[in-house]
Amino acid sequence: MGDDLETTYSRQTERIDIYRRRTISQCKFSKGQNGAIAMEPFYESPFYVLITGIPICVLLIAIWLQTGIHKLLIAAVIVAALTVTMVLVENAVKTPRERIYDTIFAIANAVENEDFERAVGYVSPKTEIVRSQALAELNKYDISSVSIKSNLIVLYNEDTSPPTASTGFNVVVKGSSERLGITNQIVPRYLQVDFEYEQSKDAWYVTSYGHSDIREGIQVEKRLRDRGAK
Known part of the structure; x- marks a missing residue:
């Protein structure tokens, strides 16, 4: 049982390392055949979604705490919900x-x-x-x-x-x-x-x-x- 768990952990670590290296190498957007931004990097890693959604959400909450404008809090909740949704989509699409x-x-x-x-x-x-x-x-x-x-x-x-x-x-x-x-x-x-x-x-x-x-x-x-x- 211990060996099986160790093997599973090792295999998952190898996968994570491969995905991490590939994500870093894809930080520059690539264009598809018709000049459109290729969507593959988005589906292969939540990196882009997280580095966009989390800072925006934190910024909106910080401004809301200082100003008390409730619309900013609503916007932060919407951004957080969209970020979570996009991460779930990324995990669902292979x-x-x-x-x-x-x-x-x-x-x-x-x-x-x-x-x-x-x-x-x-x-x-x-x-x-x-x-x-x-x-x-x-x-x-x-x-x-x-x-x-x-x-x-x-x-x-x-x-x-x-x-x-x-x-x-x-x-x-x-x-x-x-x-x-x-x-x-x-x-x-x-x-x-x-x-x-x-x-x-x-x-x-x-x-x-x-x-x-x-x-x-x-x-x-x-x-x-x-x-x-x-």
Whole structure:
């Protein structure tokens, strides 16, 4: 039970760190194809709503306390209500990027629990070779922990049909292999995973993957970022 709680806490901490880093990197608004401000950052993080709503609310209350103008108090209540509503909307709406994150963490959780069949269940049915390759590779090891690091980035492409995405991130795996003569070895790797959206199942599936040395991963990450990954 204690191990399960520790694993859950660790996984949530990893997610929070990833979201925090991504939010900071998106502090500048980006324009969409038609010149409109992209809404994705708002849906992916309550950061923008909170840094706008809270100061306005505090300012209105401060002025109300000094002036006694009740309309200011009413305005503060309205702003607070709108802020809470927007945060709830943000939590309810899952962007493609967030859904891909969830899929990656679900795969990591399945691998960590050595439920390899569930892990490869996230591989696209159209890529049976990839599924077989992943299953064969996983069955070589007894895996005790999987840690996804905070440099997880996603290159989302909605122009393809169906939509696709490429992801890259560092992962640290701890495991053993009697066949290879290793015990509780910690192995850091850079993992690149490609996804495709399956509309009929409303889910993102892995279409290909590859892993490399962390140092090589720096170059892979740079190429992804140069193409617009974040």
